[in-house]
Amino acid sequence: MNTRPDQPLRLGTRRSKLAMSQSGHVAEAVRAITGRPVELVEITTYGDVSRENLAQIGGTGVFVTALRDALVRGEVDFAVHSLKDLPTTQPDELVIAAMPKREDPRDALVARDGLTFEQLPDGARVGTGSPRRTAQLHAYARSLGKRIETVAIRGNVDTRIGFVRDGELDAVVLAAAGLNRIGRGDEATDLLSVDNMLPAPGQGALAVECLASDAELVAALGELDDPHTRAAVTAERVLLAALEAGCSAPVGALADLLADGEIVNEMRLRGVVGTLDGTTLVQLSTTGPVPQSYDEAMALGRELADEMLAKGAAGLMGERSL
Template sequence: MTTLRIGTRRSALATTQSGHVAAALEDRGVATALVEITTDGDRSQATDTPLAGVPSTGVFVSALRDALLAGEVDVAVHSLKDLPTYAAEGIALAAVPPREDPRDVVVARDGLTLGELPQGSRVATGSPRRVAQIEALGLGVDLVGVRGNVDTRIGRVREGRYDAVVLARAGLARLGRLDEVTEVLDPLQVLPAPGQGALAVECRADDSATLGLLAQLDDPGTRAAVTAERTLMATLEGGCAAPIGALAEVAEGDDGPELWLRAVVLSEDGALAVRRSASAALGPEPASWPADAAKLGGDLGAEMLADGADELMARPNRSPDPNSHPSARSAEVPNP
């Protein structure tokens, strides 16, 4: 039996995620082996840097894709939120397995929530999206940049360097560390990154045998949701460093399945925001759902651009000017 070589980053989270994919394949009778690949993002990781220094979308992806195209591995597993929104020549997104809970969480000293932290508390995150949305809550905390793996980030709280750190719940769930979470953030307050909590399983586009094996892992509802989120992000032309949050969910409507999408674009300081939501019916066959989802994401993204979202993303970090953008001001109250 041929062994499927699965490329993964070396971090504990990446190897755990790839291990889940390997286990799912082995449950279906496919032999697998993990192959660790060091990425440029791993080489450049530093413990603490300014938020502007965070790697752009794709920095953790390119080395795995290079190994895939070179024939060194047969499959690459990524956190889907790290994938660029444009297609890569010669590579297919073969499967999007069922998604973990996509919400953000807080790990704080003394079991505190964000709202319970005293003003001036140091809250660490490597994400401008989280910074902008937490700033918008008006809690008076001091948001500081952080990099490194989960151990490093939580360790800084344990050492007293920070009062709290904000992370993706999915990573902690996969690592078995949910007991360290002190608060799960409501998406009504902090929307996750597009694709957060989902995995992307890629292979060479001309490898029909592997494509067929990986198709067994694909979850239609998850693929539809992340397609809507990522199409919205592509329409807004935002990468992982842009202050964009989005979350789509499949729900059962009166006439069949529906896809609901909520999104926010903020200025860097969180002072202004364009928030919108929309829904669309999904076709009776899951094969049509990606097209339905892409249309929903594209339409909502275009609506948000018309409301001034592009100007918010380009807006310098400064105090709000009440005369700067009437359409942005009118969009600060989210749609019901």
């Protein structure tokens, strides 16, 4: 890290309103820690310019590769990612120096006429570009004795909510964290319970990444790290990595802390995989002591992945697509 106090630190970020907002919050925190100015460097990623469905272009990594390339080339000093966009394999030359305190990990429904999911009419058209959401939305609807039609959509928050405002769709599903970060959380008509809709692994969390060789910057950014967030998303991402190796079905996961009174003493990890039409889900959970190390968090994720694969998760590969 250049130590000249007047030399700005360069923060690489995607150009979307959401990315700029969450990067701006991190920039303010880094300024406070380092006393250095921080400038945002806008970078266009493949995922931003491609109009293909994310599942078709291999959604993992399409929003982060350009940012990582800029880091390696020295064009930016650090970058901010939505953690759920990061591949589970970490490049040796880069390090996630901080995972700040996680936002709300839930999925949010934005529906016409202020409807909740349970109030949606039979046959409602619901927009989402996520196979994970698609599978669980169909299963949730079936549990309520109705059916929905899921419609593949892409675009920023304005575009997606616009499909509802224009009457093309009855509802869309977005990450609650994203709505909150751009000050539009009040537009959600329903926050979907994680009992019915497990989020993407790492959803609601950010990753602050820099060169592993820049020890000074790694240490400075590390002050933003939230240990509980890191433990939770590590377990979720290890689960994802293990399931990706043996199962191509959509994956949802959430690790949360369990308290006995005011004492946090356990972590529960829940995971789900399923067919796109939601007719078959493998959903399990495991509970253990709050991980005190990366290895302990990894062990929790691997344990649950092994149980899910043993219960038939691998057998869902490619089944009953819509």
